[in-house]
Amino acid sequence: VSNFSSIKCKDLFLIYVLLCPCSCEGILAQDLSTPKENQNAYIAASYVKFLEAAGARVVPIMINQTDEEYRRLFKSINGVLFPGGGASIFSSGYQRSSKIFYEMALEANRRGDYFPIWGTCLGLEQLFLLTNGVSLLTRTNTTAVSLPLKFTKGKSKMFQGFPPELMDALALEPLTENSHRWSLAMEAFNSSNTLTSFYKVLSTNTDGKTEFLSTVEAFDYPIYGTQWHPEKNAFEWRRPFVAHTPSGVRVTFFMAEFFVSEARKNFHRFATEDEENQALIYNFSPVKSSAKSIFEQIYYF
Helix, strand or coil, X not given: XXXXXXXXXXXXXXXXXHHCCCEEEEEECEEEEEEXXXXXXXEEHHHHHHHHCCCEEEEEECCCCCHHHHHHHHCCCCEEXXXXXXXXXXXXXXXXXXXXXXXXXXXXXXXXXXXXXXEECHHHHHHHHHHHCCCCCEEEEEEEEEECCEECCCCCCCCCCCCHHHHHHHHHCCCEEXXXXXXXXXXXXXXXXXXXXXXXXXXXXXXXXXEEEEEEEECCCCEEEEXXXXXXXXXXXXXXXXXXXXXXXXXXXXXXXXXXXXXXXXXXXXXXXXXXHHHCHHHCCCEECCCCCCCCEEEEC
Protein backbone atom coordinates (compact mmCIF):
# COMPACT_ATOMS: atom_id res chain seq x y z
CA VAL A 1 0.00 0.00 0.00
CA SER A 2 1.61 3.26 -1.12
CA ASN A 3 0.06 5.23 1.71
CA PHE A 4 0.56 2.56 4.39
CA SER A 5 2.20 4.95 6.85
CA SER A 6 -0.98 7.02 7.00
CA ILE A 7 -3.14 4.14 8.24
CA LYS A 8 -4.12 4.67 11.84
CA CYS A 9 -3.50 2.07 14.56
CA LYS A 10 -7.22 1.45 15.01
CA ASP A 11 -7.53 0.80 11.27
CA LEU A 12 -4.66 -1.69 11.40
CA PHE A 13 -6.42 -3.47 14.25
CA LEU A 14 -9.63 -3.72 12.22
CA ILE A 15 -7.70 -5.09 9.23
CA TYR A 16 -6.04 -7.62 11.54
CA VAL A 17 -9.27 -8.92 13.08
CA LEU A 18 -10.94 -9.24 9.66
CA LEU A 19 -8.07 -11.25 8.19
CA CYS A 20 -7.00 -13.28 11.21
CA PRO A 21 -9.06 -16.47 11.76
CA CYS A 22 -8.55 -16.37 15.51
CA SER A 23 -11.14 -16.48 18.25
CA CYS A 24 -11.50 -15.27 21.80
CA GLU A 25 -13.60 -17.62 23.88
CA GLY A 26 -15.08 -16.98 27.28
CA ILE A 27 -14.91 -19.42 30.18
CA LEU A 28 -17.31 -18.89 33.04
CA ALA A 29 -15.71 -18.53 36.44
CA GLN A 30 -17.58 -20.08 39.32
CA ASP A 31 -18.07 -19.37 42.98
CA LEU A 32 -15.48 -20.57 45.49
CA SER A 33 -17.11 -22.65 48.20
CA THR A 34 -14.91 -20.82 50.73
CA PRO A 35 -14.14 -17.30 49.48
CA LYS A 36 -10.92 -15.63 50.57
CA GLU A 37 -9.84 -12.03 50.68
CA ASN A 38 -9.98 -10.69 47.10
CA GLN A 39 -10.82 -14.19 45.83
CA ASN A 40 -14.38 -15.35 45.32
CA ALA A 41 -14.22 -17.32 42.06
CA TYR A 42 -11.99 -19.66 40.07
CA ILE A 43 -11.38 -21.40 36.74
CA ALA A 44 -9.43 -24.66 36.50
CA ALA A 45 -6.41 -24.09 34.25
CA SER A 46 -7.12 -27.25 32.23
CA TYR A 47 -10.12 -25.55 30.60
CA VAL A 48 -7.92 -22.67 29.53
CA LYS A 49 -5.31 -25.03 28.09
CA PHE A 50 -8.07 -27.02 26.37
CA LEU A 51 -9.17 -24.02 24.29
CA GLU A 52 -5.68 -22.64 23.79
CA ALA A 53 -4.57 -26.00 22.38
CA ALA A 54 -6.96 -25.42 19.47
CA GLY A 55 -5.76 -21.89 18.82
CA ALA A 56 -8.21 -19.83 20.86
CA ARG A 57 -7.44 -17.08 23.31
CA VAL A 58 -9.35 -17.19 26.57
CA VAL A 59 -11.33 -14.48 28.31
CA PRO A 60 -12.40 -15.25 31.89
CA ILE A 61 -16.03 -14.33 32.55
CA MET A 62 -16.23 -13.11 36.13
CA ILE A 63 -19.24 -13.73 38.34
CA ASN A 64 -21.40 -10.93 39.74
CA GLN A 65 -20.93 -8.51 36.85
CA THR A 66 -23.73 -6.26 35.64
CA ASP A 67 -26.02 -7.28 32.80
CA GLU A 68 -24.58 -4.47 30.71
CA GLU A 69 -21.02 -5.73 31.28
CA TYR A 70 -22.07 -9.20 30.17
CA ARG A 71 -23.82 -7.85 27.07
CA ARG A 72 -20.73 -5.88 26.10
CA LEU A 73 -18.51 -8.92 26.62
CA PHE A 74 -20.86 -11.12 24.61
CA LYS A 75 -20.32 -8.87 21.58
CA SER A 76 -16.55 -9.22 22.00
CA ILE A 77 -16.08 -12.99 22.35
CA ASN A 78 -16.78 -15.76 19.86
CA GLY A 79 -18.13 -18.50 22.12
CA VAL A 80 -18.47 -19.50 25.75
CA LEU A 81 -17.63 -22.60 27.77
CA PHE A 82 -19.55 -23.55 30.92
CA PRO A 83 -17.01 -25.64 32.87
CA GLY A 84 -17.48 -28.43 35.37
CA GLY A 85 -17.22 -27.88 39.09
CA GLY A 86 -19.29 -27.71 42.23
CA ALA A 87 -21.31 -24.49 42.00
CA SER A 88 -25.07 -24.49 42.41
CA ILE A 89 -26.98 -24.63 39.13
CA PHE A 90 -29.99 -23.12 40.92
CA SER A 91 -28.58 -20.09 42.73
CA SER A 92 -24.98 -18.90 42.33
CA GLY A 93 -22.88 -16.44 40.39
CA TYR A 94 -22.16 -19.28 37.95
CA GLN A 95 -25.89 -19.92 37.46
CA ARG A 96 -26.72 -16.25 36.92
CA SER A 97 -23.97 -15.58 34.39
CA SER A 98 -24.66 -18.82 32.49
CA LYS A 99 -28.35 -17.91 32.22
CA ILE A 100 -27.53 -14.48 30.81
CA PHE A 101 -25.11 -15.87 28.21
CA TYR A 102 -27.46 -18.74 27.30
CA GLU A 103 -30.33 -16.33 26.63
CA MET A 104 -28.11 -13.96 24.67
CA ALA A 105 -26.81 -16.87 22.58
CA LEU A 106 -30.32 -18.09 21.74
CA GLU A 107 -31.36 -14.58 20.72
CA ALA A 108 -28.21 -14.04 18.65
CA ASN A 109 -28.51 -17.35 16.82
CA ARG A 110 -32.17 -16.71 16.01
CA ARG A 111 -31.18 -13.55 14.14
CA GLY A 112 -28.34 -15.31 12.30
CA ASP A 113 -25.44 -14.40 14.58
CA TYR A 114 -23.72 -17.78 15.05
CA PHE A 115 -22.59 -18.06 18.68
CA PRO A 116 -21.65 -21.46 20.20
CA ILE A 117 -21.91 -22.67 23.79
CA TRP A 118 -20.17 -25.70 25.29
CA GLY A 119 -21.10 -27.26 28.63
CA THR A 120 -18.87 -29.75 30.42
CA CYS A 121 -20.22 -31.84 33.34
CA LEU A 122 -21.77 -29.21 35.63
CA GLY A 123 -21.98 -27.01 32.55
CA LEU A 124 -24.12 -29.59 30.76
CA GLU A 125 -26.33 -29.98 33.84
CA GLN A 126 -26.75 -26.20 33.84
CA LEU A 127 -27.69 -26.26 30.16
CA PHE A 128 -30.35 -28.91 30.77
CA LEU A 129 -31.86 -26.79 33.55
CA LEU A 130 -31.75 -23.60 31.50
CA THR A 131 -33.47 -25.33 28.59
CA ASN A 132 -36.09 -27.24 30.55
CA GLY A 133 -36.78 -24.80 33.38
CA VAL A 134 -37.04 -27.69 35.85
CA SER A 135 -34.25 -30.05 36.91
CA LEU A 136 -34.73 -33.71 36.02
CA LEU A 137 -31.30 -34.85 37.24
CA THR A 138 -30.85 -38.03 39.23
CA ARG A 139 -28.01 -39.37 41.38
CA THR A 140 -25.62 -41.79 39.68
CA ASN A 141 -22.51 -43.64 40.79
CA THR A 142 -20.17 -41.80 38.44
CA THR A 143 -17.78 -39.76 40.57
CA ALA A 144 -14.52 -41.45 39.63
CA VAL A 145 -14.59 -43.55 36.48
CA SER A 146 -13.57 -43.44 32.82
CA LEU A 147 -15.96 -45.06 30.35
CA PRO A 148 -16.31 -45.89 26.65
CA LEU A 149 -19.17 -44.10 24.91
CA LYS A 150 -22.30 -45.86 23.70
CA PHE A 151 -23.00 -43.94 20.51
CA THR A 152 -26.50 -43.45 19.19
CA LYS A 153 -27.33 -43.90 15.53
CA GLY A 154 -27.19 -41.02 13.10
CA LYS A 155 -24.78 -38.27 12.16
CA SER A 156 -23.55 -35.45 14.37
CA LYS A 157 -21.76 -32.17 13.88
CA MET A 158 -19.51 -32.77 16.88
CA PHE A 159 -17.94 -36.03 15.74
CA GLN A 160 -18.06 -35.64 11.97
CA GLY A 161 -14.38 -34.65 11.75
CA PHE A 162 -13.09 -37.42 14.01
CA PRO A 163 -10.96 -40.14 12.37
CA PRO A 164 -12.73 -43.54 12.24
CA GLU A 165 -10.08 -45.16 14.42
CA LEU A 166 -10.62 -42.55 17.14
CA MET A 167 -14.38 -43.09 17.04
CA ASP A 168 -13.72 -46.81 17.45
CA ALA A 169 -11.46 -46.10 20.41
CA LEU A 170 -14.12 -43.91 22.03
CA ALA A 171 -16.63 -46.73 21.68
CA LEU A 172 -14.34 -49.49 22.94
CA GLU A 173 -11.89 -47.93 25.40
CA PRO A 174 -12.50 -46.08 28.71
CA LEU A 175 -11.43 -42.66 27.39
CA THR A 176 -14.09 -40.37 28.88
CA GLU A 177 -13.51 -39.27 32.48
CA ASN A 178 -16.62 -38.90 34.66
CA SER A 179 -16.60 -36.90 37.91
CA HIS A 180 -20.28 -36.19 38.53
CA ARG A 181 -22.84 -37.19 41.14
CA TRP A 182 -25.81 -36.10 39.04
CA SER A 183 -26.87 -37.15 35.54
CA LEU A 184 -29.83 -36.81 33.23
CA ALA A 185 -31.31 -40.30 32.87
CA MET A 186 -32.60 -41.31 29.45
CA GLU A 187 -35.97 -42.08 31.01
CA ALA A 188 -36.24 -38.55 32.40
CA PHE A 189 -34.99 -37.01 29.16
CA ASN A 190 -37.60 -38.90 27.13
CA SER A 191 -40.33 -37.64 29.46
CA SER A 192 -39.62 -33.99 28.54
CA ASN A 193 -40.88 -32.73 25.19
CA THR A 194 -38.83 -29.59 25.74
CA LEU A 195 -35.55 -31.47 26.07
CA THR A 196 -36.20 -34.06 23.35
CA SER A 197 -37.10 -31.35 20.85
CA PHE A 198 -34.03 -29.26 21.73
CA TYR A 199 -31.19 -31.80 22.15
CA LYS A 200 -29.99 -34.66 19.99
CA VAL A 201 -28.43 -37.45 22.06
CA LEU A 202 -25.07 -38.47 20.61
CA SER A 203 -24.02 -40.95 23.29
CA THR A 204 -25.15 -42.49 26.56
CA ASN A 205 -23.50 -44.30 29.43
CA THR A 206 -24.61 -46.28 32.46
CA ASP A 207 -23.45 -46.68 36.03
CA GLY A 208 -24.83 -50.23 36.00
CA LYS A 209 -28.31 -49.14 36.99
CA THR A 210 -29.14 -45.90 35.20
CA GLU A 211 -28.59 -45.06 31.54
CA PHE A 212 -27.77 -41.37 31.26
CA LEU A 213 -26.94 -38.84 28.54
CA SER A 214 -23.20 -38.39 28.11
CA THR A 215 -22.87 -36.33 24.90
CA VAL A 216 -25.43 -34.03 23.26
CA GLU A 217 -25.80 -31.29 20.69
CA ALA A 218 -28.75 -29.03 20.02
CA PHE A 219 -30.79 -29.54 16.86
CA ASP A 220 -31.16 -25.88 15.92
CA TYR A 221 -28.39 -24.08 17.81
CA PRO A 222 -24.60 -24.47 18.11
CA ILE A 223 -24.95 -25.71 21.70
CA TYR A 224 -22.95 -28.76 22.77
CA GLY A 225 -22.33 -30.66 25.96
CA THR A 226 -20.52 -33.59 27.52
CA GLN A 227 -21.19 -35.07 30.93
CA TRP A 228 -17.58 -36.25 30.77
CA HIS A 229 -14.38 -34.18 30.78
CA PRO A 230 -12.48 -33.97 27.46
CA GLU A 231 -9.99 -31.47 28.91
CA LYS A 232 -8.65 -33.83 31.57
CA ASN A 233 -7.00 -36.43 29.30
CA ALA A 234 -4.26 -34.04 28.23
CA PHE A 235 -4.02 -31.68 31.19
CA GLU A 236 -5.00 -33.24 34.52
CA TRP A 237 -2.88 -35.85 36.33
CA ARG A 238 -4.32 -36.08 39.84
CA ARG A 239 -6.55 -39.13 39.22
CA PRO A 240 -5.25 -42.54 38.07
CA PHE A 241 -8.33 -43.36 35.98
CA VAL A 242 -7.88 -40.42 33.57
CA ALA A 243 -6.89 -41.76 30.14
CA HIS A 244 -3.52 -40.31 29.13
CA THR A 245 -3.11 -42.80 26.28
CA PRO A 246 -2.46 -41.50 22.76
CA SER A 247 -6.13 -42.02 21.89
CA GLY A 248 -7.25 -40.29 25.07
CA VAL A 249 -5.09 -37.24 24.39
CA ARG A 250 -6.29 -37.10 20.78
CA VAL A 251 -9.86 -36.92 22.09
CA THR A 252 -8.94 -33.77 24.02
CA PHE A 253 -7.58 -32.03 20.96
CA PHE A 254 -10.28 -33.10 18.51
CA MET A 255 -13.02 -31.93 20.89
CA ALA A 256 -11.26 -28.60 21.42
CA GLU A 257 -10.64 -28.14 17.69
CA PHE A 258 -14.31 -28.73 16.94
CA PHE A 259 -15.57 -26.16 19.42
CA VAL A 260 -13.01 -23.52 18.50
CA SER A 261 -13.84 -24.04 14.82
CA GLU A 262 -17.48 -23.34 15.70
CA ALA A 263 -16.46 -20.12 17.44
CA ARG A 264 -14.61 -18.93 14.35
CA LYS A 265 -17.93 -18.71 12.50
CA ASN A 266 -18.85 -15.33 13.93
CA PHE A 267 -17.17 -11.95 13.76
CA HIS A 268 -17.51 -10.78 17.35
CA ARG A 269 -14.48 -8.70 18.25
CA PHE A 270 -13.29 -6.32 20.93
CA ALA A 271 -13.55 -2.69 19.93
CA THR A 272 -9.83 -2.06 20.40
CA GLU A 273 -6.66 -4.04 20.88
CA ASP A 274 -6.20 -2.51 24.34
CA GLU A 275 -9.66 -3.63 25.41
CA GLU A 276 -8.93 -7.15 24.20
CA ASN A 277 -5.58 -7.29 25.98
CA GLN A 278 -7.14 -6.15 29.25
CA ALA A 279 -9.77 -8.92 29.05
CA LEU A 280 -7.49 -11.88 28.33
CA ILE A 281 -6.54 -14.60 30.82
CA TYR A 282 -2.89 -13.56 30.35
CA ASN A 283 -3.49 -10.86 32.97
CA PHE A 284 -3.76 -13.62 35.60
CA SER A 285 -1.44 -16.41 36.68
CA PRO A 286 -2.48 -19.95 37.58
CA VAL A 287 -1.28 -21.38 40.86
CA LYS A 288 -0.42 -24.93 41.78
CA SER A 289 -3.37 -26.52 43.56
CA SER A 290 -3.32 -28.09 46.99
CA ALA A 291 -2.76 -31.83 47.29
CA LYS A 292 -6.48 -32.35 47.91
CA SER A 293 -7.56 -30.71 44.67
CA ILE A 294 -8.47 -32.65 41.54
CA PHE A 295 -6.88 -29.86 39.46
CA GLU A 296 -3.20 -29.36 38.73
CA GLN A 297 -3.53 -25.57 38.48
CA ILE A 298 -6.24 -23.01 39.19
CA TYR A 299 -6.85 -19.38 38.30
CA TYR A 300 -8.32 -17.42 41.23
CA PHE A 301 -10.24 -14.15 40.84
